[in-house]
Amino acid sequence: MVDVAVVGSGPNGLAAAVTMARAGLSVQLFEAADAVGGGTRTAELTLPGYRHDVCAAVHPMALASPFFQAFELARRIELLVPDISYGHPLDGGRAGIAYRNLERTAEGLGADGQAWRHLMQPLLNRLAGVVDFTQDNLLRFPRDPLAVLQYGLRTLAQGTPAWNLGFREDVAPAMLTGVGAHAIGRLPSLATSGAGLLLGVLAHAGGWPVPKGGTQAIADAMAADLVAHGGRISRSERIDSVAELRAATGAKAVICDTTPRALALMARPELPLRYIRQLESFKYGAGVFKVDFALSGPVPWTASELGQAPTLHLGGSREAIAFAEGEVLAGRYPADPYVLAVQPSVIDASRAPAGRHTFWAYTHVPSGSTRDCSEQVIAAVEKHAPGFRDLILASSAQTAQETGDYNANYIGGDIGSGAVTMAQLLRRPVISRDPWRTPAPGLYLGSASTPPGPAVHGMGGWFAARSALKNTFGLPTPPLGLDD
DSSP states (O other), X not given: OOSEEEEOOSHHHHHHHHHHHHTTOOEEEEOSSSSSOTTSOEEXXXXXXXXXESSOOOOTHHHHOHHHHHHTHHHXXXXXXXXXXXXXXXXXXXXXXXXXXXXXXXXXXXXXXXXXXXXXXXXXXXXXXXXXXXXXXXSSOOSOHHHHHHHHHHHHHHSSTTTTTTOOSSHHHHHHHHHHXXXXXXXXXXXXXXXHHHHHHHHTTTOOOEETTOTHHHHHHHHHHXXXXXXXXXXXOOOOOHHHHHHHHOOSEEEEOSOXXXXXXHSGGGSOHHHHHHHXXXXXXXXXXXXXXXXXXXXXXXXXXXXXXXXXXXXXXXXXXXXXXXXXXXXXXXXSOOEEEEOGGGTOGGGSSTTOEEEEEEEEEOTTOOOOOHHHHHHHHHHXXXXXXXXXXXXXXXXXXXXXXXXXXXXXXXXXXXXXOHHHHHSSSSOOSSTTBXXXXXXXXXXXXXXXXXXXXXXXXXXXXXXXXXXXXXXXOOOOSTTO
16 A cells, blocks of 8 residues: 555656655656656667667756756766757758857857857846746746746747748848747747747756666656655556546555556546536647657768757748648648657767767657658758768658557647647636646646646656645655755
8 A cells, every 4th residue: 555656657657756756755656658758768679789768868958957957867867968959950051049148159150159149148137037937837927027028029939920020131030930849839839939938048047868778767767766765666567547546556546657547437427527628628739750760970961060950940941841840730741841850879889889879860640640751861861962862761750640559648640749820828728726636535647748738857757746735735845855
């Protein structure tokens, strides 16, 4: 028998379990798969010795997330931070380069350098306030109103059809759009603009780190801390009923790292009909098609600096990316899709045998798509790196439908566990000052379907655990550091 049962071992579930165990409670974590991690797993998907991140690969929030800062993740694993946070190839062998150094980035943007400084520097100056606002429930008074004002004005400027005002050339706008497209939403929009600006300023702050050895290191660090503080992990154990889970474990609190749809099914007898309807009305976004490659050598980018960038945004101009993403949201497949690519082995040699490389890429597709888009991805890379195809030793593809089958939180291949719109950033999945607490006693939802939303940050699980500590156990939030 235990005090707390946690369902799901993604980064949010692990964060919740770690927090509850650190508070001195007995915790059992249940995972349907045979390995912990959810979106933070690493595996040899193509050939022996080639380690590929199954989902997330680059982690801007690893250094910025308040949970990971409290957990001291940077002391527990090796985070490799590149000088170039991301690159954006364009026609004619050109490329936009986002260096960690803001001034160096601005200098490379020529006539738009000052506009880039004006956009990013105020957010960089008040980064703590920006992170505090974006990594929490938006329905609260912020700690740094001036930071929110600066962030809000820039979100408005980049989230409307007037988003090109202030820019004179095409590189800087394309770079901003490539980052905003991470959110898998309409471009321009306030939601994708806000997400892009947060990721954009983090590129010039701590950078976009890559965990040495693979993203699995993040999950393993949290799992190790849970076990070290008395927690238990049950793998290959699917939970279908909260009532049966309570009966089997005696748990006073159950924290679910699941989608609202799954929670409604698991806990229907315990939840009021109005709340169930809110859960069932939660909307999910477009899916992703992902493909991993084992390569015989480095990617031969026409713009040589791209060879030093672990993260790349392919898709061309601002207008081209916006059009492609609009096609996906309309249920169509764009001829020239946006492709998010990661070449982790340019900074982490442990990912592949000596002289060889791994390459990770995904493109957005309609929800539930069964189409293999490998050729479209290869063509997008070949456009800016002729000869890429000749380097491919092996590949492993996963359709949007298969992504949803692999991880139940990725409905239809939606890796954000819910559409990223302004409405759903405010109502995720309900409008409440404590959206992690359900109407059922001792039942909490702590996933990417709750604030602050998608990304590997652990915040949804941390907030759910803090709510459970306060409302179910009357306990304070414990310290999480290595020396605590």
